[in-house]
Every structure is written in structure tokens, then in C-alpha cells.
Amino acid sequence: MSLPLITLLGRMTLAFLAAVGAVAAFAIEAVRQAAQPPWYRQQIIRQMLEIGYFSLPVVGLTAIFTGMVLALQSYTGFARFSAESAIPNVVVVSLTRELGPVLTALMVAGRVGAAMAAEIGTMRVTEQIDALTTLSTEPFKYLVVPRLIAGVVTLPILVLIADIIGVLGGFLVGVYKLDFNDAAYLRNTLDFLQFQDVFSGLVKAAVFGFLIALMGCYHGYTSKGGAQGVGMATTNAVVSASMLILTFNYFITEAFFAR
Amino acid sequence: MVAPKISLSGVTKAFGPKKVLQGIDLDVAVGESMVVIGGSGTGKSVLLKCILGLLQPDGGSIKIDGEETAGINGRGRHRVMRKFGMLFQGGALFDSLRVWENVAFGPIQSDGMLPAQAREVAIAKLGAVGLGPEIGELFPSELSGGMQKRVALARAIAREPEIIFFDEPTTGLDPIMADVINDLIVKCVSDLGATAVSITHDMASARKIGHRIAMLHEGRLIWQGRTAEIDHSGDAHVDQFIHGRAEGPIQMQVRRL
Numbered sequence: 176m177s178l179p180l181i182t183l184l185g186r187m188t189l190a191f192l193a194a195v196g197a198v199a200a201f202a203i204e205a206v207r208q209a210a211q212p213p214w215y216r217q218q219i220i221r222q223m224l225e226i227g228y229f230s231l232p233v234v235g236l237t238a239i240f241t242g243m244v245l246a247l248q249s250y251t252g253f254a255r256f257s258a259e260s261a262i263p264n265v266v267v268v269s270l271t272r273e274l275g276p277v278l279t280a281l282m283v284a285g286r287v288g289a290a291m292a293a294e295i296g297t298m299r300v301t302e303q304i305d306a307l308t309t310l311s312t313e314p315f316k317y318l319v320v321p322r323l324i325a326g327v328v329t330l331p332i333l334v335l336i337a338d339i340i341g342v343l344g345g346f347l348v349g350v351y352k353l354d355f356n357d358a359a360y361l362r363n364t365l366d367f368l369q370f371q372d373v374f375s376g377l378v379k380a381a382v383f384g385f386l387i388a389l390m391g392c393y394h395g396y397t398s399k400g401g402a403q404g405v406g407m408a409t410t411n412a413v414v415s416a417s418m419l420i421l422t423f424n425y426f427i428t429e430a431f432f433a434r
Numbered sequence: 435m436v437a438p439k440i441s442l443s444g445v446t447k448a449f450g451p452k453k454v455l456q457g458i459d460l461d462v463a464v465g466e467s468m469v470v471i472g473g474s475g476t477g478k479s480v481l482l483k484c485i486l487g488l489l490q491p492d493g494g495s496i497k498i499d500g501e502e503t504a505g506i507n508g509r510g511r512h513r514v515m516r517k518f519g520m521l522f523q524g525g526a527l528f529d530s531l532r533v534w535e536n537v538a539f540g541p542i543q544s545d546g547m548l549p550a551q552a553r554e555v556a557i558a559k560l561g562a563v564g565l566g567p568e569i570g571e572l573f574p575s576e577l578s579g580g581m582q583k584r585v586a587l588a589r590a591i592a593r594e595p596e597i598i599f600f601d602e603p604t605t606g607l608d609p610i611m612a613d614v615i616n617d618l619i620v621k622c623v624s625d626l627g628a629t630a631v632s633i634t635h636d637m638a639s640a641r642k643i644g645h646r647i648a649m650l651h652e653g654r655l656i657w658q659g660r661t662a663e664i665d666h667s668g669d670a671h672v673d674q675f676i677h678g679r680a681e682g683p684i685q686m687q688v689r690r691l
Contacts, residue, residue: 306526311544
């Protein structure tokens with residue numbers, strides 16, 4: 176009885192390691208290609224619009240409600256200890272360090288990672304990627320590199336915007352619902368905010384942007400078997416990107432703040 | 435004796451335990467149109483992709499203009515690829531780009547031509563396949579299957595390649611449109627003076643576009659000769675194929691009802 180279980184465990188481990196190896200090889204190849212010309216500037220701009228500009232509504236809504244609920248929830252906790260004045264600080268630190276980058280990245284992974292996997296996957300199964308090669312255009316450079324660059328550059332900008340909108344959400348709830356003085360709320364927000372709080376969040380955002388684009392491209396690029404294959408690629412891109420975001424989030428936090 | 439444009443010897447390719455190509459020897463002379471026929475799943479596409487360099491053969495040699503290309507990468511592959519044009523079975527047009535941008539893709543992205551100039555080239559090439567300049571402004575999804583195929587042909591010849599590959603050029607088209615495409619292929623290939631390699635299972639197409647025909651069966655070329663000779667090949671496999679009989683030495687893996 177015990178042998179089949181061990182066999183199963185071994186198989187799963189091997190499959191997992193093979194997948195990690197394939198993704199790592201893909202990532203290394205992508206970075207290598209990104210380091211040398213030609214760069215397709217139009218593609219990079221197109222992807223930056225796609226990832227950044229068109230994600231603004233989703234990210235903005237996520238941020239404002241997160242900021243609002245943070246203020247509301249921390250009030251119920253801190254009011255018991257008469258520590259209401261800590262609320263602005265709790266809101267801004269939670270947003271810049273954790274919730275801004277993580278929630279933004281998760282939303283973008285769902286929106287953009289899926290679209291990347293579907294687009295590249297369809298190009299794969301309809302031979303458009305082969306067609307690129309026959310037209311002497313390296314598919315990696317034309318499809319993967321612009322998305323990775325756009326992801327790394329755009330996500331920090333999105334997160335910065337999400338931070339600001341999130342703080343605004345907290346401010347609105349604080350001032351109009353919890354009767355904070357507006358000037359005092361802003362002073363408390365800024366006084367305890369450290370450079371590192373924001374900076375660590377932006378570093379996270381850049382890493383998450385890379386991961387989202389990497390997963391979208393990898394699963395799309397390696398998809399096979401028609402519509403079903405593309406569907407699976409899309410799902411896998413979103414799920415794996417989300418898992419990686421949460422995992423990397425912990426380790427980056429530890430690198431920045433662990434003592 | 436002029437050296438062949440394309441020369442394959444002993445090319446093998448397997449996917450896992452499945453041996454798809456088991457030693458292919460094939461020579462295509464300069465300016466010749468070679469058609470490879472064979473049933474579905476006999477490895478025609480794999481053969482084409484090996485010559486193109488989209489797949490790496492496991493063994494054997496593939497020479498283009500006498501230069502060994504099996505296993506080359508990077509800049510060398512780029513240089514060889516410049517000689518090729520390829521018409522994909524489904525067209526493989528880039529659906530995010532307009533028709534003229536599709537045709538101009540090679541000249542702009544790889545040869546560094548200015549867009550305005552490449553647009554002229556694209557419109558000229560569209561004209562060569564019987565499409566007006568107004569078609570250039572449309573997206574591929576707005577075109578019928580036959581028109582997509584013609585745009586794909588225009589894209590394949592846009593860089594005036596020395597060698598053109600055709601993957602099932604008439605599959606999925608009605609007989610009249612299929613013949614239009616066949617005529618266009620013959621015209622484009624002879625206008626460019628290009629060497630052509632096509633794969634198809636459409637015999638009408640094979641007879642029309644091919645100078646020579648080779649038949650692929652179970653990973654080997656079992657017959658090759660001039661197009662006119664195919665009716666007297668003396669090979670039972672070839673006879674069965676060109677007459678499209680279910681009975682014969684080639685047994686389809688189907689269970690009796």
C-alpha cells in the first residue's frame with residue numbers, strides 16, 4: 176500500500192521540478208533576449224497601455240474600497256484602546272507595504288495575465304508564432320520581451336496610483352464617517368510614513384509585474400491542442416501568477432523588514 | 435550538373451517513441467516545384483518544418499544552396515530564413531494587424547524598410563494576388579477563407595524569397611477558389627523564379643503546381659518522379675492514393691462498423 180503512495184509523491188515531485196525548470200529556462204531566455212537589440216518599441220508601448228492604462232479603472236476601484244474598509248475595520252479595533260489616532264498610519268502602511276502591491280497585482284494578473292496567455296496561445300495554435308519565425312522575427316523578442324518590460328515598468332506606476340487612491344478612500348471614511356479632522360488625518364498619514372514603506376511596495380510591484388507577464392507568456396507560448404489548450408493556458412496563467420505573487424510577497428517582505 | 439537548391443539526406447525525426455520521419459532523401463533543383471503528397475499524419479508537415487528550421491531534425495542533413503542548415507541557430511538561421519517564404523495552412527495571418535501590415539511585416543520588421551515604402555510594396559503584392567488596395571485596410575477576420583489565403587500568399591512573396599513553402603494551400607477552399615490559388619501559386623513562383631516545396635493531399639493541386647511529385651508514406655519517400663509519370667508509377671501505394679481508393683496496400687486504422 177505504501178509503495179503506490181511514494182510513487183505518486185515521486186511523480187508529483189518530478190513533474191513539479193520539471194515545470195519549475197521549464198519556467199526558469201523560459202525566464203532566462205526572455206531576460207537574455209531582452210538585453211540585446213532589436214527592441215520593438217511600438218509593442219512595448221502597446222503593452223504598457225494594455226497593462227497600465229486600461230487597468231486603471233479596476234485598480235482604482237479595488238484601491239478605494241480597500242482604503243475605505245481598512246479605515247472602517249481598524250476603527251472598530253483601535254477605538255477599544257482609544258488609539259483612533261493610529262488609524263491613518265495603519266491605513267497608509269498597510270496599503271503601501273502590502274495591500275496596494277498585492278491586490279493590484281492580483282487584479283492585473285486576472286485581467287492582463289489571462290489576456291496574454293489567450294492571445295499568445297491562440298497565436299501558437301494558429302501557427303502565427305511559426306509565421307513570425309519565417310518572417311525572420313524572433314517571436315521571443317516580438318511577443319515576450321515587450322510584455323515583460325511593460326509589466327516591470329507599469330506595475331510600480333499602477334501601485335503608486337493605487338496607494339494614493341487607497342489613502343484617499345481611508346481619508347474619506349475617516350473624515351466623513353469617523354469624524355476625523357481632515358488636516359489631522361493627513362498629518363498622521365504622512366508623519367509616520369517612511370520611504371521604505373513605499374519603496375518596498377514598488378519593488379514588489381516590479382517583481383509582480385515580471386511574474387504576471389512571465390506566466391501569461393509562458394503558458395500561452397507553450398500551449399497546444401486548440402481551443403481547450405488555450406483555455407487551460409489562460410487558467411494556468413492566472414492561477415500560477417496569483418500563487419507566485421503571494422509567495423514572492425512573503426519573501427520580499429522578509430528581505431525588507433525581517434530582523 | 436547544378437547543385438540542388440535543397441538537398442535532404444537521411445533526415446529523421448521522432449516525437450518520443452513515435453518515429454515520424456525515418457530517413458528522408460530529397461533533392462529539389464533551382465526553380466523546380468516539388469510537391470510532397472501523402473495521407474494525413476504521414477509526417478508531411480513535420481518534413482516541411484524541418485526544412486524551414488521550425489523543428490530540429492534528430493539526424494541527417496538538410497542543405498540549402500549546399501550549406502548545412504540542420505542545427506544552425508542565431509545569426510546563421512536568420513540568414514537562411516531570409517531566403518524562405520511560407521504559406522501556412524490556416525494562413526496564420528496576424529489578426530491584430532491590418533492586411534497591408536501583415537503583408538508588409540517582413541519588409542518592415544526584418545529588412546528595416548520604411549512603413550510608407552513597405553505599404554507600396556504590400557499594395558503591389560496584394561495586386562499580384564488579385565486584391566485591391568482597399569482590402570489592405572481591413573483586418574484578417576473580415577476576410578473570407580479564400581481571401582485570407584491570398585493575403586497569406588502575398589505575405590509569403592513580399593520579400594521575394596528564393597524558396598517558397600506551401601502547406602496544404604487548397605485545404606478548406608471550394609474547388610474554384612482552390613484552382614484560383616493554384617494558378618496564383620504557379621504564377622508567383624514562375625514570376626519570382628523561385629524554388630517551391632508544397633505539401634498537399636489534393637491531387638488536382640499537386641498536378642497543377644508540381645513539376646515533380648514525391649509520395650511520403652510511413653516516414654519514407656516511397657516514390658518520386660515527374661508529375662506526368664505519376665499515373666504510371668507502378669507503385670500500388672501511389673496508385674491507391676492518386677485514385678483515392680479505400681482498398682489497397684495502405685490500410686487506414688479504422689474499425690469496421
